[in-house]
Amino acid sequence: MNSKTKTARRVVGVATAVVLAAGASACGSGGAGGGAKAGGFTYWSMWRAGEPQAKVIQAAIDRFQSDTGIKVDVTWAGRDVTKKIGPAIAARQAPDLWDQGADAVYAATAQAGQALDLSDVLGMEVPGEGKKVADVIPAKYLDALPKDPNGKNHYIIPYEVSSAGLFYNAADPDLAAAMPTAPATWADFLKVCDALKAKGRACLASDGELAWENGLTLDYLLAAGGVDFSALSSDKSGASWDNPAVLTAVQQVEQLVKGGYLLGGYDATKFPAQETNWSAGKAAFYSDGSWVTDEVAKQVPADWKMGAMLPPGATNADSMLFGFSMPRTAKNVAPAQKFIAYFQQQKVLGGISTEAGNITPRSDIPAPAVLADVQKALNSAPVRLTYGGVAGSYPTKVFNQNFLDLWHGKTSAEQFVSTMKSDQVSFWKSQD
Amino acid sequence: MATALQDRTAVRREGRxxxxxxxxxxxxxxxxxxxxxxxxxxxxxxxxxxxxxxxxAWTSLYKWDGMGAKQWRGLHNYQVLFGDPAFRTSLLNTLEILVVGGAITFAISLALTLVLREMRARLFARSVLFFPCLVNAMVFGIAAGFLFSPDGPVNTVLHWLGVAAPPKWLATDNLFPMIVATLVWTATGYYTAIIMAAVDQIPEYLYEAAELDGASAFQRFRHVTLPLAWDVISVCAVLWTVSSVKIFELILMYGGSSSNQPPVSTWNTAMYVYTEAFPQTSAPQLGMATAAALVSLVMVGVITLALRRLMRRTAVEY
Structure with a gap:
């Protein structure tokens, strides 16, 4: 499921596609080393010029060019760079360097063996720090990634990490009274919800049309029960759904729905209506990726204190990486790799936190205050992939509709499990 | 009366x-x-x-991600396509838009034609009707979230009118009917404008003659307007067939978000082609996408031919 990026709203995405289509020829002429004269390299970015990350990267490029004399030919392509990269590789017009979410990099290139193994970069020195890249990026992030056909998962060097969870206002007096300490179990969490309900407050706000965001809780509860979504969803026989731990997790989600803990009207609105309600304090929690803090930054009242926690019972945060990747066909390998290592310097990478307001993989760069809880969760234990990194059309064709039926109270936990099982079997049959 | 009318006015067009x-x-x-x-x-x-x-057509016989080598699959892609519940839903939805949406659109358009011909300020009324067609479908997709939210303007008006429990307009189950309704709304003005242009060309004396023969408003529509505007109506039917199959952005805007594709229950074949060609988290399945596109091309071709044949009438000159 696509981790990226709710901030890039669909409208913007469509607009970008148009711009990209117009600019494709420009990219083409600059690609394949065409614009990279002696010692330079080409770079297509997932950011559009003017976005905070683009500003941080542009500043790094400027310093890199003056420090090393290596010319960087950058194109601010936007999110749809993912759709451009494959055809560009096929046409031998691909850039030497590009960046995206790890799931997008895997889907667009690594899965087909089209991404360069960047293990060399991990062994390179971070300029001026006397450490290697592998020393500053915790290995757990790359270890969690799916492997390409060559058995390698070093096809991305991350510079930004997101995670999902339940977000809340720690300064909310009702919530503070209901939840003096973080609940340890799901039953404790429901007690918090009950206490809120007694005060006439909804526990959870939910944009009910969104399967990915709302399903995050199920994904975490499955993980808490020892079920890996990747193994669960890739089982062609569907037998994995018979695991009692699966039903338990689904029943826990059902308790949220049946218990009336969701802010009313959630199944009859369009995003971001309920996110807005949450930021206005109408419900205590909201389940989403950590970019939600940025989305509501301008709406929340001044005394709002952003808190985040994993759905109780879960111990391992999920991680969604964004970082640099190189196509297998890259021509100017050495200078591009040098830039990747250059970008990992604390003073350069720090801009992702201070300027762009995001978490970096380096644990010695503090996250922005609103994301402090998320960084703590990421740092404290091994990480896992959101939905086990499930890819392809499985979410759309199997999970989303069934999950929304459960989430809207149309099906019971048992019905959900049995339709998931049968739909999954027929899905995998159609994929042969 | 119809025969009398035709005897007086209709002249068979000379054959080639x-x-x-x-x-x-x-x-x-x-x-x-x-x-x-x-x-x-x-x-x-x-x-x-x-x-x-x-x-x-050639690509549809292969498994291809657009980058690597093509793998021969023969007709297997088509087999998979028809075995895929998502594609069957898409196909049914496409037909539903085409047939149900088309029937409603043309019923309303023709009813409007009946009224518009006789009313005052008809040019103004026509402009008003045509207006929705000028607005980009994406605007409706975005505006719907505001208009139809539980405490949005639509429900507020319904509340004033005494409706205590209005439907959950934006619930997943209602998405597809909402999409069809929006399509009908935008298309009606368009086809009314075209059909009215043809109706304006019908000489007034035919209506006068019909009136003298004692024809009611509906009979005048049935025996004068309909036969004399038939050619244009049949062209409109073909235009609708072709355009309805290509509808896409409305579905994407209504049901999708940046992290979720629209629910499968709202897909049509164009949406299916899009999701196969531009999946969010996997390599493109260009073989499947082209196979689906070809199936819908063949479907439009067959339906268009059938429509042309069914709606063929001897042309009437006046």
Missing amino acids: PPAGSGAAPLERQHRRIFWPFAGPALLVYAVLFLAPIGYA
């Missing part, structure tokens, strides 16, 4: 002269200049339309 042996000098001239004139157009058509369709 039978293709002669080519002895006439003018005929020979025509033949000589046919290819020099038609050739360039045919060439452009072949290069820009036929060749891509041929290439798509």
Whole structure:
């Protein structure tokens, strides 16, 4: 499921596609080393010029060019760079360097063996720090990634990490009274919800049309029960759904729905209506990726204190990486790799936190205050992939509709499990 | 009355002269200049339309991600396609938009024609009706979230009217009917405008004669307007068929978000092609995408031919 990026709203995405289509020829002429004269390299970015990350990267490029004399030919392509990269590789017009979410990099290139193994970069020195890249990026992030056909998962060097969870206002007096300490179990969490309900407050706000965001809780509860979504969803026989731990997790989600803990009207609105309600304090929690803090930054009242926690019972945060990747066909390998290592310097990478307001993989760069809880969760234990990194059309064709039926109270936990099982079997049959 | 009317007004269009042996000098001239004139157009058509369709047909026989080598799959893609519940839903939805949406659109358009011909300020009314067609469908997709939210303007008005429990407009189950309704709303003005243009050409004296014969408003519509505007209506039907199959952005805007595709229950074949060609988290399945596109091309072709045949009438001249 696509981790990226709710901030890039669909409208913007469509607009970008148009711009990209117009600019494709420009990219083409600059690609394949065409614009990279002696010692330079080409770079297509997932950011559009003017976005905070683009500003941080542009500043790094400027310093890199003056420090090393290596010319960087950058194109601010936007999110749809993912759709451009494959055809560009096929046409031998691909850039030497590009960046995206790890799931997008895997889907667009690594899965087909089209991404360069960047293990060399991990062994390179971070300029001026006397450490290697592998020393500053915790290995757990790359270890969690799916492997390409060559058995390698070093096809991305991350510079930004997101995670999902339940977000809340720690300064909310009702919530503070209901939840003096973080609940340890799901039953404790429901007690918090009950206490809120007694005060006439909804526990959870939910944009009910969104399967990915709302399903995050199920994904975490499955993980808490020892079920890996990747193994669960890739089982062609569907037998994995018979695991009692699966039903338990689904029943826990059902308790949220049946218990009336969701802010009313959630199944009859369009995003971001309920996110807005949450930021206005109408419900205590909201389940989403950590970019939600940025989305509501301008709406929340001044005394709002952003808190985040994993759905109780879960111990391992999920991680969604964004970082640099190189196509297998890259021509100017050495200078591009040098830039990747250059970008990992604390003073350069720090801009992702201070300027762009995001978490970096380096644990010695503090996250922005609103994301402090998320960084703590990421740092404290091994990480896992959101939905086990499930890819392809499985979410759309199997999970989303069934999950929304459960989430809207149309099906019971048992019905959900049995339709998931049968739909999954027929899905995998159609994929042969 | 209809026959009387036709006897008075209708003249059968002369058939084409039978293709002669080519002895006439003018005929020979025509033949000589046919290819020099038609050739360039045919060439452009072949290069820009036929060749891509041929290439798509070729691609549909392979498994291909657009980057690596193509793997031969033969007709297996088509087998998979029809075995895929998502595609079957898409196909049914496409037909539902085409048939149900089309029937409603044309029923309303023709009813409006009946009213508009006789009313005052009809030019103004026509402009108002045409307006929704000028607005980009994406605007509706975005505006719907505001208009139809539980405490949005629509429900507020319904509340004033005494409706205590209005439907959950934006619930997943209602998405597809909402999409069809929006399509009907935008298309009605468009087809009304075209049909009205044809109706305006019908001479007034025919209506006067019909009125003298004692025809009611509906009978005038049935026996004068409908037969005399039939050619245009049948062209409109073809236009609707072709355009309804290509509808896409409305579905994407209504049901999708940046991290979720629209629910499968709202897909049509165009949406299916899009999701196969531009999946969010996997390599493109260009073979499947082109196979789905070809199936919908064949479907439109067959339906268009059938419509043309069904709606063929002897042309009426006036």
